[in-house]
Amino acid sequence: xxxxxxxxxxxxxxxxxxxxxxxxxxxxxxxxxxxxxxxxxxxxxxxxxxxxxxxxxxxxxxxxxxxxxxxxxxxxxxxxxxxxxxxxxxxxxxxx
Amino acid sequence: xxxxxxxxxxxxxxxxxxxxxxxxxxxxxxxxxxxxxxxxxxxxxxxxxxxxxxxxxxxxxxxxxxxxxxxxxxxxxxxxxxxxxxxxxxxxxxxx
Amino acid sequence: xxxxxxxxxxxxxxxxxxxxxxxxxxxxxxxxxxxxxxxxxxxxxxxxxxxxxxxxxxxxxxxxxxxxxxxxxxxxxxxxxxxxxxxxxxxxxxxx
Amino acid sequence: xxxxxxxxxxxxxxxxxxxxxxxxxxxxxxxxxxxxxxxxxxxxxxxxxxxxxxxxxxxxxxxxxxxxxxxxxxxxxxxxxxxxxxxxxxxxxxxx
Amino acid sequence: xxxxxxxxxxxxxxxxxxxxxxxxxxxxxxxxxxxxxxxxxxxxxxxxxxxxxxxxxxxxxxxxxxxxxxxxxxxxxxxxxxxxxxxxxxxxxxxx
Amino acid sequence: xxxxxxxxxxxxxxxxxxxxxxxxxxxxxxxxxxxxxxxxxxxxxxxxxxxxxxxxxxxxxxxxxxxxxxxxxxxxxxxxxxxxxxxxxxxxxxxx
Amino acid sequence: xxxxxxxxxxxxxxxxxxxxxxxxxxxxxxxxxxxxxxxxxxxxxxxxxxxxxxxxxxxxxxxxxxxxxxxxxxxxxxxxxxxxxxxxxxxxxxxx
Numbered sequence: 001x002x003x004x005x006x007x008x009x010x011x012x013x014x015x016x017x018x019x020x021x022x023x024x025x026x027x028x029x030x031x032x033x034x035x036x037x038x039x040x041x042x043x044x045x046x047x048x049x050x051x052x053x054x055x056x057x058x059x060x061x062x063x064x065x066x067x068x069x070x071x072x073x074x075x076x077x078x079x080x081x082x083x084x085x086x087x088x089x090x091x092x093x094x095x096x
Numbered sequence: 097x098x099x100x101x102x103x104x105x106x107x108x109x110x111x112x113x114x115x116x117x118x119x120x121x122x123x124x125x126x127x128x129x130x131x132x133x134x135x136x137x138x139x140x141x142x143x144x145x146x147x148x149x150x151x152x153x154x155x156x157x158x159x160x161x162x163x164x165x166x167x168x169x170x171x172x173x174x175x176x177x178x179x180x181x182x183x184x185x186x187x188x189x190x191x192x
Numbered sequence: 193x194x195x196x197x198x199x200x201x202x203x204x205x206x207x208x209x210x211x212x213x214x215x216x217x218x219x220x221x222x223x224x225x226x227x228x229x230x231x232x233x234x235x236x237x238x239x240x241x242x243x244x245x246x247x248x249x250x251x252x253x254x255x256x257x258x259x260x261x262x263x264x265x266x267x268x269x270x271x272x273x274x275x276x277x278x279x280x281x282x283x284x285x286x287x288x
Numbered sequence: 289x290x291x292x293x294x295x296x297x298x299x300x301x302x303x304x305x306x307x308x309x310x311x312x313x314x315x316x317x318x319x320x321x322x323x324x325x326x327x328x329x330x331x332x333x334x335x336x337x338x339x340x341x342x343x344x345x346x347x348x349x350x351x352x353x354x355x356x357x358x359x360x361x362x363x364x365x366x367x368x369x370x371x372x373x374x375x376x377x378x379x380x381x382x383x384x
Numbered sequence: 385x386x387x388x389x390x391x392x393x394x395x396x397x398x399x400x401x402x403x404x405x406x407x408x409x410x411x412x413x414x415x416x417x418x419x420x421x422x423x424x425x426x427x428x429x430x431x432x433x434x435x436x437x438x439x440x441x442x443x444x445x446x447x448x449x450x451x452x453x454x455x456x457x458x459x460x461x462x463x464x465x466x467x468x469x470x471x472x473x474x475x476x477x478x479x480x
Numbered sequence: 481x482x483x484x485x486x487x488x489x490x491x492x493x494x495x496x497x498x499x500x501x502x503x504x505x506x507x508x509x510x511x512x513x514x515x516x517x518x519x520x521x522x523x524x525x526x527x528x529x530x531x532x533x534x535x536x537x538x539x540x541x542x543x544x545x546x547x548x549x550x551x552x553x554x555x556x557x558x559x560x561x562x563x564x565x566x567x568x569x570x571x572x573x574x575x576x
Numbered sequence: 577x578x579x580x581x582x583x584x585x586x587x588x589x590x591x592x593x594x595x596x597x598x599x600x601x602x603x604x605x606x607x608x609x610x611x612x613x614x615x616x617x618x619x620x621x622x623x624x625x626x627x628x629x630x631x632x633x634x635x636x637x638x639x640x641x642x643x644x645x646x647x648x649x650x651x652x653x654x655x656x657x658x659x660x661x662x663x664x665x666x667x668x669x670x671x672x
Contacts, residue, residue, distance in 0.1 A: 003451070004478045006443055011477065036172050036181075045477075046443065051147050051435050059102055059142065067099070067172060067181075074476055076420050076451060085420075085451075085476045092170055092181045093107065093141075094100045132268050132277075147243050155198055155238065163195070163268060163277075188266055188277045189203065189237075190196045228364050228373075243339050251294055251334065259291070259364060259373075284362055284373045285299065285333075286292045324556050324565075339531050347486055347526065355483070355556060355565075380554055380565045381491065381525075382484045387643070388670045390635055395669065429669075430635065435627050458668055460612050460643060469612075469643075469668045516652050516661075531627050539582055539622065547579070547652060547661075572650055572661045573587065573621075574580045 001043045003078055008048035008088045010058060012039040012066065012073070013081065036067045036092055042083060058088050065095040097139045099174055104144035104184045106154060108135040108162065108169070109177065132163045132188055138179060154184050161191040193235045195270055200240035200280045202250060204231040204258065204265070205273065228259045228284055234275060250280050257287040289331045291366055296336035296376045298346060300327040300354065300361070301369065324355045324380055330371065346376050353383040385427045387462055392432035392472045394442060396423040396450065396457070397465065420451045420476055426467065442472050449479040481523045483558055488528035488568045490538060492519040492546065492553070493561065516547045516572055522563060538568050545575040577619045579654055584624035584664045586634060588615040588642065588649070589657065612643045612668055618659060634664050641671040 005011050015038040041064045047055040060066055072090030076083050101107050111134040137160045143151040156162055168186030172179055197203050207230040233256045239247040252258055264282030268275055293299050303326040329352045335343040348354055360378030364371055389395050399422040425448045431439040444450055456474030460467050485491050495518040521544045527535040540546055552570030556563050581587050591614040617640045623631040636642055648666030652659050 002480045004480055006450075006475045006477055007473075009476065036170050048145070049432070049440060050149050052149070053434050053436070053438060053440050054149060056145060056149050066102075069170065074420050074453065076476075089103075091102045092105065092172075093102055093139075096098045096100055132266050144241070146245050148245070150245060152241060152245050162198075165266065185199075187198045188201065188268070189198055189235075192194045192196055228362050240337070242341050244341070246341060248337060248341050258294075261362065281295075283294045284297065284364075285294055285331075288290045288292055324554050336529070338533050340533070342533060344529060344533050354486075357554065377487075379486045380489065380556075381486055381523075384482045384484055386672045388672055390642075390667045390669055391665075393668065433624070433632060437626050437628070437630060437632050458612050458645065460668075516650050528625070530629050532629070534629060536625060536629050546582075549650065569583075571582045572585065572652075573582055573619075576578045576580055 003043060003076070003083065005043055005045040005085055007045045008056075008058060009045045010041055010060065010086050010088060010091070011043040012068070012084045012086055013042050014039040014084060015065075037070050038065065038067055038095065039084065040065055048088065060088075060091060060094060067092045067095060099139060099172070099179065101139055101141040101181055103141045104152075104154060105141045106137055106156065106182050106184060106187070107139040108164070108180045108182055109138050110135040110180060111161075133166050134161065134163055134191065135180065136161055144184065156184075156187060156190060163188045163191060195235060195268070195275065197235055197237040197277055199237045200248075200250060201237045202233055202252065202278050202280060202283070203235040204260070204276045204278055205234050206231040206276060207257075229262050230257065230259055230287065231276065232257055240280065252280075252283060252286060259284040259287060291331060291364070291371065293331055293333040293373055295333045296344075296346060297333045298329055298348065298374050298376060298379070299331040300356070300372045300374055301330050302327040302372060303353075325358055326353065326355055326383065327372065328353055336376065348376075348379060348382060355380040355383060387427060387460070387467065389427055389429040389469055391429045392440075392442060393429045394425055394444065394470050394472060394475070395427040396452070396468045396470055397426050398423040398468060399449075421454050422449065422451055422479065423468065424449055432472065444472075444475060444478060451476045451479060483523060483556070483563065485523055485525040485565055487525045488536075488538060489525045490521055490540065490566050490568060490571070491523040492548070492564045492566055493522050494519040494564060495545075517550050518545065518547055518575065519564065520545055528568065540568075540571060540574060547572045547575060579619060579652070579659065581619055581621040581661055583621045584632075584634060585621045586617055586636065586662050586664060586667070587619040588644070588660045588662055589618050590615040590660060591641075613646050614641065614643055614671065615660065616641055624664065636664075636667060636670060643668045643671060 003011055041060050041062055044058040047057040050056055068086055068090050073084040073086040076085060099107055137156050137158050140154040143153040146152055164182055164186050169180040169182040195203055233252050233254055236250040239249040242248055260278055260282050265276040265278040291299055329348050329350055332346040335345040338344055356374055356378045361372040361374040387395055425444050425446050428442040431441045434440055452470055452474050457468040457470040483491055521540050521542055524538040527537040530536055548566055548570045553564040553566040556565060579587055617636050617638055620634040623633040626632055644662055644666050649660040649662040
């Protein structure tokens with residue numbers, strides 16, 4: 001993947017949310033005020049910069065299935081595929 | 097549980113609030129401006145990231161009964177069960 | 193007490209504020225814009241989390257009579273008794 | 289004094305501001321947008337909590353005459369005397 | 385390049401966004417609320433100042449192709465060429 | 481001077497701004513949106529409190545002529561003289 | 577120069593912006609939302625105060641030609657010459 005997120009950001013390919021149940025078995029309730037979204041991690045940045053100048057690696061890896069807040073991130077299309085660039089802090093959970 | 101909360105978040109299954117007294121013996125006063133909610137901890141994240149890069153473990157464990165502010169968190173349904181993903185700071189108290 | 197506040201929170205049982213003078217001898221002036229409240233500490237949390245990861249114990253103990261800002265905290269009823277869950281920073285003073 | 293302020297707070301008994309010149313010789317100009325107030329320190333808290341967990345003693349002592357911003361603090365009456373509970377940062381100056 | 389950005393800033397020459405696909409192969413979807421922009425890094429500052437007083441080098445270098453949030457930065461023209469001065473934190477990703 | 485500013489505050493006696501040129505040779509342009517003011521330092525506090533608990537001495541001394549932002553500070557009159565209590569951060573420059 | 581900026585501030589003499597191209601060869605596009613300004617550094621402060629109490633020297637020196645955000649700073653006239661007092665963080669770039 002040529003798109004390398006910067007710092008504490010990650011690149012995510014959204015799961016297809018039309019079916020009620022997502023690939024990770026999560027039902028996204030239409031009623032829920034803020035429907036969390038599901039997607040797969042495609043690339044991760046070098047991690048968050050700490051006061052000391054060290055980088056704190058991102059807590060998820062490429063291939064992880066994750067749940068994230070609906071309204072975070074920036075959309076981008078690359079090689080005709082839609083991705084989302086998120087901050088690590090937008091991630092709610094990993095779906096093992 | 098396949099849903100693993102990230103960082104300082106926890107996964108909670110809400111107690112059923114219809115009856116006046118919850119399983120932990122707490123009466124949720126309808127009148128109270130901001131009715132606190134009760135629920136059981138189902139999963140916890142790796143904890144809050146400190147300036148040093150260490151993780152501070154979450155102060156509650158799986159199976160704990162907790163009280164939390166009503167409007168915090170994000171709702172999600174997994175395997176037909178409704179959960180809430182909260183930040184540790186949304187937790188008011190443990191109900192021993 | 194089964195309700196254990198989390199972190200830098202404390203559990204308080206409010207003094208009865210109807211009489212002009214509270215048990216600690218404090219007159220709560222109706223006129224005062226923000227009438228401070230009086231109550232007894234029933235339980236305390238593990239304390240505030242410092243950058244180092246240590247916990248800073250709360251500066252009041254169970255049984256202390258305290259004065260606190262009127263609008264802080266969350267109300268909860270437990271075993272038919274009304275309590276307030278406050279942050280340590282909401283406490284104005286101890287009444288010795 | 290039974291009222292012990294908490295943390296970086298202090299307890300102050302206001303000087304009587306009716307006369308133009310206060311006991312410390314300060315004329316409080318009516319015209320000034322935000323008339324600073326004068327008062328005597330009656331009790332001080334344990335001081336501000338530093339990141340290290342140490343307490344930084346308050347920079348004024350009992351009996352000091354101080355100048356403070358008009359709109360800071362919370363009013364309380366104790367043993368029929370009116371006091372003000374202030375944060376150390378509300379204090380403008382000491383009047384030696 | 386005579387323009388040397390200060391601190392954690394970088395100087396960027398925008399890719400020409402008219403064609404649907406940018407030189408880095410990125411399609412900028414018109415529909416996307418906040419179309420990310422693409423450009424080439426022309427100069428970088430000495431990096432972000434850490435609490436310790438050290439400088440944290442910027443995470444991109446001269447010649448890198450980057451994606452950045454649309455509304456960040458300040459426009460400037462130098463030697464008849466249009467540039468943008470951005471903060472490092474405005475950069476979303478590198479396009480390898 | 482009996483008025484001792486607290487912490488990072490300083491006590492200033494304003495230069496008389498009626499004449500176009502102040503004693504330090506500075507012309508205060510009426511047109512300027514925010515006319516900076518000139519005055520002499522009369523007293524300084526113990527300095528700003530650092531995380532470590534040390535005090536950082538104020539960067540100006542008694543007798544210095546300074547320029548400061550117009551709207552900072554609190555006015556007070558002492559021994560029939562008008563003063564201004566400022567924070568160190570309100571000071572723009574020293575006039576040597 | 578008798579005007580010594582305080583802390584992380586600098587004193588700047590604005591380049592004359594009427595001509596399209598400034599002395600440093602920069603064209604200030606009228607259309608640009610926020611036209612950056614150009615000027616020469618006349619004096620610098622002792623630098624930014626770090627948590628440790630050390631001073632971080634300012635990243636530009638006397639005589640440097642700089643670009644800065646239009647709306648930062650405070651105007652002052654000294655010895656019939658107009659200057660601007662800026663914070664270091666308002667500086668976008670140096671023009672070598």
